[in-house]
Amino acid sequence: GYNPLFLYGGVGLGKTHLMHAVGNHLLKKNPNAKVVYLHSERFVADMVKALQLNAINEFKRFYRSVDALLIDDIQFFARKERSQEEFFHTFNALLEGGQQVILTSDRYPKEIEGLEERLKSRFGWGLTVAVEPPELETRVAILMKKADQAKVDLPHDAAFFIAQRIRSNVRELEGALKRV
Known part of the structure; x- marks a missing residue:
């Protein structure tokens, strides 16, 4: 190591x-x-x-x-x-x-x-x-996964919309998902 x-x-x-x-x-x-x-x-x-x-x-x-x-x-x-x-x-x-x-x-x-x-x-x-901020596709995937875990029905285009606007970190993505 x-x-x-x-x-x-x-x-x-x-x-x-x-x-x-x-x-x-x-x-x-x-x-x-x-x-x-x-x-x-x-x-x-x-x-x-x-x-x-x-x-x-x-x-x-x-x-x-x-x-x-x-x-x-x-x-x-x-x-x-x-x-x-x-x-x-x-x-x-x-x-x-x-x-x-x-x-x-x-x-x-x-x-x-x-x-x-x-x-x-x-x-x-x-x-x-x-450790860099995630790329757009990764942010979309994170949102879809988090939505699934939270049993939230999040359409892919909505996840894409959120991911385009929130670029900084995963915590902010999670916060945006909670507000959906």
């Missing part, structure tokens, strides 16, 4: 969903794997709490003992120097140990202002994938 796997793109495009799917796949392959998913702000909060409780070694032990660490919205580490420092060492320890790291962000690593260059560089060591 690719390590780290870095997924980036706009809001509502499915980065978190994709990251969870990879995490679930890892658990399916190895049910005893320690797969930890969290938002980057949770990592920061856990670190601050560990520092306050003089328990930073326990914090390090926990995060460095996982089989896979999945962190959402890594851009929230920007301008948090202590968090970046701690994550830098955690990241290195995990990669050296052959453990998987999966990260998401709303932008390409090099475009995250306030993030240390050494982290940006490391985030590019594995596979960096842009």
Whole structure:
């Protein structure tokens, strides 16, 4: 596999969903794997709490003992120097140990202002994938599938009409379908 796997793109495009799917796949392959998913702000909060409780070694032990660490919205580490420092060492320890790291962000690593260059560089060591808004045909298919799941009778031309007007993300498509 690719390590780290870095997924980036706009809001509502499915980065978190994709990251969870990879995490679930890892658990399916190895049910005893320690797969930890969290938002980057949770990592920061856990670190601050560990520092306050003089328990930073326990914090390090926990995060460095996982089989896979999945962190959402890594851009929230920007301008948090202590968090970046701690994550830098955690990241290195995990990669050296052959453990998987999966990260998401709303932008390409090099475009995250306030993030240390050494982290940006490391985030590019594995596979960096842009998650793009779906094409028109895909948006129509998503609407038809979601309508079917919601037991809503949505004519194909109506789905096409909605899909032509909503281009940004799947969440907005779902919102439009709810209003139909």
